[in-house]
Amino acid sequence: MRTIAIIGSTGSIGTQTLDVVRANADIRIGALAAGNNIELLEKQVREFRPALVSVQSKDKADALRIALSDFNCKIVYGMDGLIAVATYEPAELVVTAIVGMIGIRPTIEAIKAGKDIALANKETLVTAGHLIMKLAEEYHVRILPVDSEHSAIFQCLHGERENKIAKLLITASGGPFLGKTRGELKDVTVEDALKHPNWSMGRKITIDSATLVNKGLEVIEARWLFDVMPEDIEVVVQPQSIIHSMVEFEDGAIKAQLGTADMRLPIQYALYYPERRYLAGDRLDFSKIAGIITSKPDRETFKGLDFAYQAIKTGGSMPTVLNAANECAVAKFLHKDIKFLQIYDIIEACMGEHKTIANPTLEEILETERWVYDYIERQFG
Numbered sequence: 001m002r003t004i005a006i007i008g009s010t011g012s013i014g015t016q017t018l019d020v021v022r023a024n025a026d027i028r029i030g031a032l033a034a035g036n037n038i039e040l041l042e043k044q045v046r047e048f049r050p051a052l053v054s055v056q057s058k059d060k061a062d063a064l065r066i067a068l069s070d071f072n073c074k075i076v077y078g079m080d081g082l083i084a085v086a087t088y089e090p091a092e093l094v095v096t097a098i099v100g101m102i103g104i105r106p107t108i109e110a111i112k113a114g115k116d117i118a119l120a121n122k123e124t125l126v127t128a129g130h131l132i133m134k135l136a137e138e139y140h141v142r143i144l145p146v147d148s149e150h151s152a153i154f155q156c157l158h159g160e161r162e163n164k165i166a167k168l169l170i171t172a173s174g175g176p177f178l179g180k181t182r183g184e185l186k187d188v189t190v191e192d193a194l195k196h197p198n199w200s201m202g203r204k205i206t207i208d209s210a211t212l213v214n215k216g217l218e219v220i221e222a223r224w225l226f227d228v229m230p231e232d233i234e235v236v237v238q239p240q241s242i243i244h245s246m247v248e249f250e251d252g253a254i255k256a257q258l259g260t261a262d263m264r265l266p267i268q269y270a271l272y273y274p275e276r277r278y279l280a281g282d283r284l285d286f287s288k289i290a291g292i293i294t295s296k297p298d299r300e301t302f303k304g305l306d307f308a309y310q311a312i313k314t315g316g317s318m319p320t321v322l323n324a325a326n327e328c329a330v331a332k333f334l335h336k337d338i339k340f341l342q343i344y345d346i347i348e349a350c351m352g353e354h355k356t357i358a359n360p361t362l363e364e365i366l367e368t369e370r371w372v373y374d375y376i377e378r379q380f381g
Contacts, residue, residue: 003090004271005031005052005115007082007106008097010040012202013120013146013263017095018044020268023280027271031088033081033098033106036060042067049073052088054081079105086110093271095146096121099204100327101320101369104128104362111135118270120146123327126217127320127365129224143225144270149218150225151266152244152257157226158274160249168228169246169254170218171238172297173197175210178239182301188340190333197239201263207330208304211343212297213322216308220319223312230312235305237295242284260284303344307351317357317368324372325350338380346376 004021008014009032021027031052034041038060045053045068054076055061061077068075076084079102086094086106094110095118096103103121108128110117112135119125125132136143145151149170157165176195177185193210194203201209208214219233236246246256259265260282268279299306304326311322329346332338338346350372357364 003028003030004093005085005088005091006095007033010034010037013097016263017267030091031085033085038064054085082106083109087113111141116142118144118146122217125221125224126323146270148266149245155257156247156255164250166250167248168233170235171243171245172215173241174237174239211304212302213304213326216305219308220312237297317360320365320368321350321354324369328376
């Protein structure tokens with residue numbers, strides 16, 4: 001029986017992780033962390049019976065204690081609560097499924113506590129990859145990718161340790177606006193942007209998919225996860241989301257991981273790596289596939305990808321600026337305070353104004369995030 005902890009249990013990845021646990025009988029949930037969805041968290045606690053639970057604030061913790069007054073578990077809150085869940089002693093693995101840079105510190109503390117990381121919090125590697133990968137090596141901890149694209153690459157590299165990578169090919173669906181021009185994107189709504197054609201994801205990551213910023217962040221993650229230079233990472237648009245990503249080796253051979261658009265597969269692979277287990281669900285039926293269509297991304301219309309390449313090539317604190325600016329801009333768009341294309345304007349302005357810190361510490365990374373938010377508030381209201 002393995003014991004795991006989940007940070008972000010009420011979100012999309014968190015709930016699907018619990019689906020995987022529910023379908024297997026040999027994983028115990030030791031600790032859960034969530035934000036404000038107390039109603040769903042209460043149900044999860046009653047079903048999976050963790051010993052430790054964390055929520056965002058004291059008020060939410062008090063509300064959860066009342067709701068679980070008949071239940072025996074420790075309830076904590078805030079950053080201290082996240083770290084308590086991340087370092088929960090009996091847990092062998094921590095699923096980091098929380099959204100945002102708030103996930104960095106708990107991930108670092110989990111690594112220092114010797115926990116393997118099933119990584120679904122992309123901000124951790126985007127902004128602090130130089131710190132995280134060094135710590136993982138120092139503490140002999142495995143970073144197991146949960147994002148479908150990085151899991152696909154991870155699977156393709158299994159058994160290929162001694163062979164040289166020529167190129168990583170990360171696939172993108174193109175999102176809901178594939179083929180649109182900038183003129184056509186001028187007045188798209190939040191509701192339009194949230195209609196992803198293939199994947200069921202959280203609101204923020206769905207908007208990131210529409211702007212292609214998400215794919216840019218994945219390029220930065222891949223650079224750290226697989227120790228590949230940015231110029232050796234290529235993005236390919238594959239609208240059907242059948243190919244999840246590919247690896248080209250120096251002899252020209254390409255390995256690809258294919259499957260249906262089901263996030264439970266990469267989640268389960270991370271939880272049980274290197275073992276594969278039965279997973280209920282649809283199977284890819286090649287007799288019903290007319291063809292697999294690929295194309296190059298439209299980087300003039302969807303600027304998010306170029307911003308990411310610029311950020312990782314600049315290095316230092318610039319990926320933090322990209323990430324924080326996008327996080328803030330997407331929040332404004334979801335609140336209908338700005339238009340879709342203004343997301344790019346905000347990111348570009350922040351990256352242009354920032355003075356890069358070459359090798360930032362964790363505190364400098366978090367300070368850079370604060371600078372970005374202050375700058376956006378001053379310049380864009």
